[in-house]
Amino acid sequence: MFKKILLKIYHKWKSIPEDRIFLVLLVIFGCVCLTVTGGWHVYTDPVKEGGGMVLAKLGIELPEISLPKWELQKPDGDEELVADAGKKEPEASSEDVSVSESDISDVSDNESGQDPWLNPEPVPDSKLESEPEPEPEPEPEPEPWVPVFETVGDEYFDDAVFIGDSRTVGMYQYSSLKETSTFYASVGLSVHKLFTAKIVEVPGQNGKITVEQALSENQFSKVYFMIGINEMGTGTVESFLAKYAESVQRIRELQPDAIIYLQGIMQVSEKRSAKGDHITNEGIAIRNEGIKALADDETVFYLEINEAVCDENGALCAEYTGDGVHLKAQYVDLWKEYLKNHAIIKP
Known part of the structure; x- marks a missing residue:
């Protein structure tokens, strides 16, 4: 083997x-x-x-x-x-x-x-793995201001100016507003002479100045404007409204921060309207429609003052007037109360 x-x-x-x-x-x-x-x-x-x-x-x-x-x-x-x-x-x-x-x-x-020593696992970055911070919620946009008429006290008129003809003179003479408010008013004043007639008295001076000059030297928060009865029977409705709109624009330029109230032309009594001359309630109503159209309801507002002094037929109450055109002293407060219940308060 x-x-x-x-x-x-x-x-x-x-x-x-x-x-x-x-x-x-x-x-x-x-x-x-x-x-x-x-x-x-x-x-x-x-x-x-x-x-x-x-x-x-x-x-x-x-x-x-x-x-x-x-x-x-x-x-x-x-x-x-x-x-x-x-x-x-x-x-x-x-x-x-x-x-x-x-x-x-x-x-x-x-x-x-893979060798764990030669190929170590990557260490996670805490910054990368951390949850992203939530984006801040956008602040809600403020709701747009919608002006509405409110009721105010007499102090609301402390920084107001009243511009007008003989009817505004009656407000100055027979209401308590003469103590706190400013009045640039004159008997017979018309829209055509508004900025040229020297009707404003200056304390400490003998002479008078125009409404335009007075508005350029003094600033107000509210402007109450009523004019037009003296223009009845002169010119046309279109020419009157054009001059009226021009006057409102000039007031806005002189008082940029003020609320401007356009008061409708006060109607006359039914008897006075039927007299047969150029002063009629129908003519006044047409002009008031044109004045109302000038309001933008943002800085310029229309006040239908006739709601406070007229009867069911739209005419100045007979008992409120002596001449069919101007209010009696004891009824001027009806006008004032209407203004107090139709005031705009800025936010």
């Missing part, structure tokens, strides 16, 4: 090319040296410890390697041999097991093939 083995080795040796015989001898010599010196454990131990754990995690059982009895001899020269070469190693302690499980966990986490 041994002879056959030697013959096989001899024939194998003869079949090796001459240029490779040196390499084969070198490998054989290395194996003999590792076997004699017991140096195989330098290569087998890491494979057992590291590779075994990886294979175990992957479900691959590592076969046991049986070494010759001389391999089990201690490298330090101890003559004592291991009694049973096939005896299993003692079970690892609980501490060793926990370490091994941790190592296996590390291997499992690295199944993707």
Whole structure:
């Protein structure tokens, strides 16, 4: 048997090319040296410890390697041999097991093939992951101011000016407003002479000035304007309204911050309207429609003063007037109360 083995080795040796015989001898010599010196454990131990754990995690059982009895001899020269070469190693302690499980966990986490030391996971930026701050809610836009008529006291007229003809003179003479309000009024004043007639008295001076000059020198919060009875029978409705609109525009320029009230021309009594001359309630009503159209309901407002002093037929109440045109002293307050109940208050 041994002879056959030697013959096989001899024939194998003869079949090796001459240029490779040196390499084969070198490998054989290395194996003999590792076997004699017991140096195989330098290569087998890491494979057992590291590779075994990886294979175990992957479900691959590592076969046991049986070494010759001389391999089990201690490298330090101890003559004592291991009694049973096939005896299993003692079970690892609980501490060793926990370490091994941790190592296996590390291997499992690295199944993707990336080395956690060479390719560490990026640390999330807390600034990037933090929730974005909600955008502040836009402040609600203030609702537009809608002017409405309100009721006020006498103090509302403290910074008001009244401009007009003889009817406004009656308001000055017979109401309490003369004590607090300003009046630029004159008997016979018309829209055509409004800014040229010198009717305004200046305290401390003998002479008078025009309404235009007085308005340019003094500012008011409210302007009450009534004029037109003296224009009845002169010119046309269109010419009157054109001059009236021009006057209102000039007042707005001189009093830019004031609320301007356009008071309708007060009607006359039914008897006076039927007299047959140029002063009629029909003519007054037509002019009042044109005056009303000049109001923008923002800074210029129309006041239908006739609601306070006229009867069911739209004529000035006979008992309120002596001449059919002007209010009696005791009824002037009806006009004043109407103004108090139809006031605009700016926000």
